[in-house]
Amino acid sequence: MAKAVKAVKAVKAAKKKEKPIILITNDDGVTAPGIRNLIEAVKDLGHIVVVAPDKAQSGMGHAITIGHPLRLSAVNLFEGIEAYQCTGTPVDCVKLAVDKILHRKPDLCLSGINHGANHSINVIYSGTMSAAMEAAIESIPSAGFSLLDYSIEADFTGARKYVRIITELMLKKKLDKHSLLNVNIPAVPESLIKGMKICRQAYAKYEESFLERMDPHSRKYYWLTGEFQNFDKGRDTDVWALENNYVSVVPVQFDLTNYVLKSKLEKSWKQNQ
Amino acid sequence: MAKAVKAVKAVKAAKKKEKPIILITNDDGVTAPGIRNLIEAVKDLGHIVVVAPDKAQSGMGHAITIGHPLRLSAVNLFEGIEAYQCTGTPVDCVKLAVDKILHRKPDLCLSGINHGANHSINVIYSGTMSAAMEAAIESIPSAGFSLLDYSIEADFTGARKYVRIITELMLKKKLDKHSLLNVNIPAVPESLIKGMKICRQAYAKYEESFLERMDPHSRKYYWLTGEFQNFDKGRDTDVWALENNYVSVVPVQFDLTNYVLKSKLEKSWKQNQ
Numbered sequence: 001m002a003k004a005v006k007a008v009k010a011v012k013a014a015k016k017k018e019k020p021i022i023l024i025t026n027d028d029g030v031t032a033p034g035i036r037n038l039i040e041a042v043k044d045l046g047h048i049v050v051v052a053p054d055k056a057q058s059g060m061g062h063a064i065t066i067g068h069p070l071r072l073s074a075v076n077l078f079e080g081i082e083a084y085q086c087t088g089t090p091v092d093c094v095k096l097a098v099d100k101i102l103h104r105k106p107d108l109c110l111s112g113i114n115h116g117a118n119h120s121i122n123v124i125y126s127g128t129m130s131a132a133m134e135a136a137i138e139s140i141p142s143a144g145f146s147l148l149d150y151s152i153e154a155d156f157t158g159a160r161k162y163v164r165i166i167t168e169l170m171l172k173k174k175l176d177k178h179s180l181l182n183v184n185i186p187a188v189p190e191s192l193i194k195g196m197k198i199c200r201q202a203y204a205k206y207e208e209s210f211l212e213r214m215d216p217h218s219r220k221y222y223w224l225t226g227e228f229q230n231f232d233k234g235r236d237t238d239v240w241a242l243e244n245n246y247v248s249v250v251p252v253q254f255d256l257t258n259y260v261l262k263s264k265l266e267k268s269w270k271q272n273q
Numbered sequence: 274m275a276k277a278v279k280a281v282k283a284v285k286a287a288k289k290k291e292k293p294i295i296l297i298t299n300d301d302g303v304t305a306p307g308i309r310n311l312i313e314a315v316k317d318l319g320h321i322v323v324v325a326p327d328k329a330q331s332g333m334g335h336a337i338t339i340g341h342p343l344r345l346s347a348v349n350l351f352e353g354i355e356a357y358q359c360t361g362t363p364v365d366c367v368k369l370a371v372d373k374i375l376h377r378k379p380d381l382c383l384s385g386i387n388h389g390a391n392h393s394i395n396v397i398y399s400g401t402m403s404a405a406m407e408a409a410i411e412s413i414p415s416a417g418f419s420l421l422d423y424s425i426e427a428d429f430t431g432a433r434k435y436v437r438i439i440t441e442l443m444l445k446k447k448l449d450k451h452s453l454l455n456v457n458i459p460a461v462p463e464s465l466i467k468g469m470k471i472c473r474q475a476y477a478k479y480e481e482s483f484l485e486r487m488d489p490h491s492r493k494y495y496w497l498t499g500e501f502q503n504f505d506k507g508r509d510t511d512v513w514a515l516e517n518n519y520v521s522v523v524p525v526q527f528d529l530t531n532y533v534l535k536s537k538l539e540k541s542w543k544q545n546q
Binding site for chain 2: 056058059060061062063064065066067069070071072091092095096098099100121123124125130133137169173175176179180196198199200201203205208209210212213219220221222223224249250251252253254255256257258259261262265266268269
């Protein structure tokens with residue numbers, strides 16, 4: 001934790017120069033190419049501190065670690081960048097970074113670049129977006145970035161360009177402290193990307209079917225599989241934007257209240273209250 | 274899986290008699306007192322099928338199991354009720370129940386009764402609510418129930434009463450297929466509960482601080498701890514209702530789009546699109 005002392009000093013230095021502190025995390029783990037590309041895209045825009053899971057944590061949603069303790073250790077993976085790996089979930093990383101490394105709230109939190117889509121309903125399952133949401137709950141403006149390409153060899157050129165544009169916009173025009181963006185980048189060469197579109201979340205999801213197998217002891221087990229289906233034909237959705245080679249930007253909130261249903265129930269359930 | 278055949282028959286029989294199929298799950302595990310109380314409260318209101326985790330899964334949020342397969346096995350825990358335990362998360366339970374046990378969507382999904390509060394921001398971390406949300410995404414009206422008492426000896430009398438009232442209301446007045454309710458019950462004797470209140474989600478959360486400890490090998494580790502703080506003084510919130518001995522009912526949605534910020538960014542980021 002000698003590095004944590006360094007972090008405190010860096011935070012103080014950055015504050016003096018008014019350089020923003022940018023916390024970077026992800027859900028594919030600290031060694032994933034996506035996080036390296038995210039760091040490369042923004043490293044001159046602020047003082048960067050990286051706290052990311054020590055292994056892949058895809059599909060962890062907003063899971064937190066309650067039943068066992070967490071470990072945190074410094075890693076020398078990114079030249080000139082202070083970085084730590086954590087044994088917990090993406091959400092744990094953000095909590096630990098604020099409480100035990102930075103000892104203050106960073107000015108911005110960036111999560112990703114995720115290997116694979118986090119558009120539509122995926123926002124709910126995504127560790128990348130849950131880490132960003134945790135930051136937004138903690139009053140840290142935040143964005144999660146995802147590239148629609150699972151390959152370890154994925155081309156992040158276009159993604160890096162838009163990560164930088166969006167980060168600059170977020171730093172320049174101060175957004176509300178609870179602001180949270182879900183950014184997805186289409187898997188096409190940079191030259192084919194038509195620009196950004198501010199979108200709503202599509203009602204599109206995986207239609208699950210479990211693959212049933214038999215183990216050597218004649219006991220069944222099941223693998224989660226599924227096929228993506230878009231039930232939402234709107235042209236204002238993230239899925240539409242991505243299909244049409246736009247970068248989709250969905251502003252996300254953590255107040256999950258369904259106000260329409262609230263009004264309805266206030267009337268129709270009245271006699272039962 | 275002989276029982277799964279039974280489930281299919283029961284589903285057919287229930288359909289003939291037009292008895293609703295009610296899927297029950299939780300996040301505290303199939304042996305928790307809360308799920309037994311939930312079953313007791315509603316077992317005569319429909320054909321009940323239970324699919325719940327085989328161990329406690331609190332704080333799992335909307336996690337799904339991607340990296341390893343799942344097991345499912347019949348359990349004889351509830352008299353006359355078909356029940357299964359699953360090695361996965363609460364969300365996995367709902368997915369598996371629909372795909373591999375019921376082979377159709379149930380008419381209603383009930384999750385809980387959780388041991389502990391799931392009001393305010395807890396809705397995001399809660400396995401109980403994530404299971405219910407998974408059902409709502411799958412077009413199954415759903416409700417998650419939580420009692421504000423962690424004790425294994427907790428008194429579920431008041432909780433059972435309101436679980437039943439709400440389940441009957443949901444079955445009687447058909448709600449939209451994506452309807453989802455987050456119901457919390459105060460930890461007071463039934464006679465002191467003043468009724469139900471339809472609420473919005475409070476901005477109230479745990480202020481985390483990690484407890485730092487040293488292992489026998491002089492390496493630090495961290496336990497997540499936190500103190501609950503309510504930043505939201507509204508009298509229309511779930512936290513207010515519970516503090517005033519009401520059962521809180523928050524209608525929940527899974528479209529996380531922040532439409533206010535969307536409009537704002539559409540204007541202010543225009544030149545960059």
